Amino acid sequence: MIKFFQKLKAKKGFTLVELIVVIAIIGVLAAILVPTMLGYVTSSRVTSSNSTAASLKNNIDNFLTACDTSGYGMLKGKGNTSKLTISVNGGLWTVTNGTVGSFRNGNNKTWTGSGSGKAADSKVGVTSPEQLLAIELADLFPEVQTGGIAAWLQGGKCMAVTYTADSTSADPQTEALLGTDGWTAKVCAWDNQTAGVSSGGLIVGTAPVLPLG
Secondary structure (H helix, E strand, O other), X not given: OHHHHHHHHHOOOOOHHHHHHHHHHXXXXXXXXXXXXXXXXXXHHHHHHHHHHHHHHHHHHHHHHHHHHOOOOEOOOOOOEEEEEEEEEOOEEEEEEOOHHHEOOEOOEOOOOEEEEOOOOOOOOOOOHHHHHHHHHHXXXXXXXXXXXXXXXXXXXXXXXXXXXXXXXXXXXXXXXXXXXXXXXXXEOOOOOOOOEOOOOOEEEEXXXXXXX
């Protein structure tokens, strides 16, 4: 027993200098790793937003095709264009159609200019294609509870989409580029540092993807 206590007494703890050195090393590592991790998180969010924008584009395109098959689709030709602005607030999707004159009415469906819907809402008796699209997107993207979306439609096709989960309104910077076969420019200034981060600080997904330029 005496030897045991002698061994304990012989053991020494860290000196103050050693503790300061360890703390300094931790501080240096934190200074290096934190910005890297922040950059990784931003990159991950941009990638996820781009993926969502691409899925939205594909599903809006499919919806337009279904509308065309049912007799109330978009008029053909490059001259027939419209911009859909979509707001998601608490899971409620609201679709606003900028140019109802670019669409045919038929099969008891009339383009009214706007419509809203949530996931699992019934489509029975719905006569507004905008409302049908709102319900369909809400069903397909239940994880999107907040979002701002704008889509450029031309001749029956969805040409480009901008999406952000940081606002219920579409990012104004990329929304302004919608048009002319999708995008009026094939690059975006973004925040002059990172593609997918707008000048207003929003994380934005685009389809087709707009690189930094």
